[in-house]
Amino acid sequence: MSTLALENEASVEAQIISVLSAGVLVAPPEDMSIEISAPNLGGYFRLELTDLDDSEIEDGRVIVKAAIDANARMVVTLCGESDTNGFHTKSVSFGFKTAKKTAESDFRLATLRAALSLATQTRVVAPGLGLDLWFRLNESLRDIGEMLKLRQTMDRLMVIERATGTQFKVPSFIVGQDMEAISLLYHAITERAFGWSFEGVLTVFYPASKDVADSLEAWNSSSDFVYPCFERQLLFGIEFPLGEGNITIIDKHIEDFQQVLKELKSDDGHTVTVRVRSRIGLAHYDFPDAPRLPDTAWNADLQMLIDMEGQLDAALMERYNALAAATLAGLNEDEKAEITARPEIGEAFLIDDASMENA
Amino acid sequence: MALGPVLAETSLVLDTNILTAWRYRKSRVVAAVEEYQSRLKTFPALTAITVHESLYGFENKAAKFGELDERTKQDRLAIEQLIDSCVVVPFDEHAAVIAAYIIPRLPKNIPKQTLLDGLISATALAHGYGIATNDRGFELIGQHTPGDLIMRVDFWTP
Numbered sequence: 001m002s003t004l005a006l007e008n009e010a011s012v013e014a015q016i017i018s019v020l021s022a023g024v025l026v027a028p029p030e031d032m033s034i035e036i037s038a039p040n041l042g043g044y045f046r047l048e049l050t051d052l053d054d055s056e057i058e059d060g061r062v063i064v065k066a067a068i069d070a071n072a073r074m075v076v077t078l079c080g081e082s083d084t085n086g087f088h089t090k091s092v093s094f095g096f097k098t099a100k101k102t103a104e105s106d107f108r109l110a111t112l113r114a115a116l117s118l119a120t121q122t123r124v125v126a127p128g129l130g131l132d133l134w135f136r137l138n139e140s141l142r143d144i145g146e147m148l149k150l151r152q153t154m155d156r157l158m159v160i161e162r163a164t165g166t167q168f169k170v171p172s173f174i175v176g177q178d179m180e181a182i183s184l185l186y187h188a189i190t191e192r193a194f195g196w197s198f199e200g201v202l203t204v205f206y207p208a209s210k211d212v213a214d215s216l217e218a219w220n221s222s223s224d225f226v227y228p229c230f231e232r233q234l235l236f237g238i239e240f241p242l243g244e245g246n247i248t249i250i251d252k253h254i255e256d257f258q259q260v261l262k263e264l265k266s267d268d269g270h271t272v273t274v275r276v277r278s279r280i281g282l283a284h285y286d287f288p289d290a291p292r293l294p295d296t297a298w299n300a301d302l303q304m305l306i307d308m309e310g311q312l313d314a315a316l317m318e319r320y321n322a323l324a325a326a327t328l329a330g331l332n333e334d335e336k337a338e339i340t341a342r343p344e345i346g347e348a349f350l351i352d353d354a355s356m357e358n359a
Numbered sequence: 360m361a362l363g364p365v366l367a368e369t370s371l372v373l374d375t376n377i378l379t380a381w382r383y384r385k386s387r388v389v390a391a392v393e394e395y396q397s398r399l400k401t402f403p404a405l406t407a408i409t410v411h412e413s414l415y416g417f418e419n420k421a422a423k424f425g426e427l428d429e430r431t432k433q434d435r436l437a438i439e440q441l442i443d444s445c446v447v448v449p450f451d452e453h454a455a456v457i458a459a460y461i462i463p464r465l466p467k468n469i470p471k472q473t474l475l476d477g478l479i480s481a482t483a484l485a486h487g488y489g490i491a492t493n494d495r496g497f498e499l500i501g502q503h504t505p506g507d508l509i510m511r512v513d514f515w516t517p
Contacts, residue, residue, distance in 0.1 A: 141444040281363035281509035317393045319459040326437035330430040339416035342377045
């Protein structure tokens with residue numbers, strides 16, 4: 001599977017819940033910050049204001065830009081009316097822009113956006129602008145889910161970066177092969193030994209000798225096949241060594257075993273190809289020397305964002321669970337059974353009965 | 360032709376029975392869905408076959424009685440929203456080819472619903488998904504997958 005990284009997307013409209021202060025001072029503000037808090041998620045973000053565009057204030061629009069970090073900006077568009085007391089916000093929308101795509105920038109951005117979307121209500125305070133209001137973002141569950149998936153991908157990239165001393169330039173579109181590499185590297189770094197899908201063929205080459213033939217017979221008596229290797233993984237065109245380790249093919253099947261054995265027993269040193277599959281598509285990877293994450297990989301600010309994971313997940317699932325339950329709300333047990341009964345269209349597929357149907 | 364285990368990174372589709380159990384708020388299925396989302400940060404997908412089955416109950420009732428009452432209309436709206444909130448895996452040409460292989464090889468005395476489960480399996484296989492189900496009939500289906508395709512099945516108890 002592939003994933004789309006954050007792009008400069010259209011703004012998301014917010015539903016204003018309450019306005020404590022809606023005035024925007026058009027003079028340059030002294031406190032150049034914007035604070036966003038999502039109490040039910042334990043999230044707090046303090047962003048530096050980088051730009052205040054009031055060129056359209058007469059048309060009822062003020063645009064404020066705030067730095068999520070050096071590469072990412074949140075763009076707050078305030079719509080309202082001006083009078084002698086200043087600008088009065090009636091509606092607000094949020095957009096996000098990235099100048100340079102890095103794992104940490106996209107992680108911060110995805111966390112902020114997911115928090116804004118999942119919070120039951122969010123407070124935005126910009127003291128220098130006289131702005132203080134509560135709002136709720138209206139994003140679809142599917143969009144929020146994709147944001148959390150992206151956040152996880154960026155989190156994993158940050159882990160790989162810290163463990164390997166690399167800094168990725170994150171592409172706009174991460175192809176399936178790179179997504180797979182991200183997952184494998186992440187598990188190797190954080191777990192070292194783990195189960196992994198293995199639906200291909202392991203091809204190994206041995207010189208034909210009686211010793212190897214004896215070994216292969218011994219290996220074949222076991223249900224698994226252990227292959228010592230020095231594993232490398234390619235990600236975004238960069239090769240990452242995982243060190244010496246073992247790949248164990250679980251419930252193995254050696255193709256053309258008798259023929260391979262016969263060739264090895266020829267004992268003439270020629271190269272014999274051995275192909276090994278897993279009948280159940282499973283291998284155990286064990287890379288004890290894979291790179292390690294430093295003990296203090298994250299600063300306090302980033303750690304706070306990482307720690308929001310559980311609350312973001314719980315908030316999303318609460319909405320999904322409520323929606324699933326709403327599909328049977330208000331129905332009695334008989335009505336529920338009727339609505340959820342599976343259709344009986346099976347006869348159409350019983351090809352042996354086709355003659356009966358024509359009778 | 361084989362069954363395989365579901366791994367940490369295996370994307371799953373929900374079998375129709377599991378989707379129904381989730382709609383009924385069966386606690387163990389709710390917990391399994393939550394664990395899946397927590398691990399993969401995505402919600403399990405639905406196959407187009409399960410979408411068909413989920414809407415069938417509403418349409419069957421509407422066909423019988425002319426139209427749905429207001430309460431049931433609201434519930435139907437909710438299932439449409441739920442479907443919109445999930446990835447729906449299509450029953451496409453690849454799935455059709457796999458289904459054509461599997462279904463004639465199933466025993467003739469199986470429950471009729473196993474045939475729909477065969478279509479769900481073919482859809483999941485065609486798109487590289489595993490299946491979350493409570494139905495042991497999927498083990499039987501898994502014995503009849505074409506070529507080297509491995510059907511990964513996770514049994515969730517409602």
